[in-house]
């Protein structure tokens with residue numbers, strides 16, 4: 001059975017250095033990031049206080065949460081700046097015909 005996936009955005013619609021929150025019916029909201037032309041996806045809710053990470057500041061491959069300025073590596077989901085200490089779930093990203101998809105876990 002093929003893996004389930006969620007359409008996140010068109011690649012052309014998310015500029016390098018930007019992030020976007022995507023709601024979907026199959027699980028928690030996902031944040032998609034464009035890091036120098038490569039797309040990454042994580043859960044959007046910060047593990048510290050559930051703030052939307054897509055509303056934070058993407059600095060290279062780190063997303064800084066707008067609420068208390070904790071940070072995560074968007075490539076690995078690792079919490080890299082206090083007060084965040086619990087890692088984020090990451091999603092495999094696929095590009096198909098100019099669109100960016102997150103592959104959901106089974």
Ligand code: FES
Nearest residue numbers: 046049065068070
């Ligand atoms: S809610 Fe993100 S650092 Fe507190």
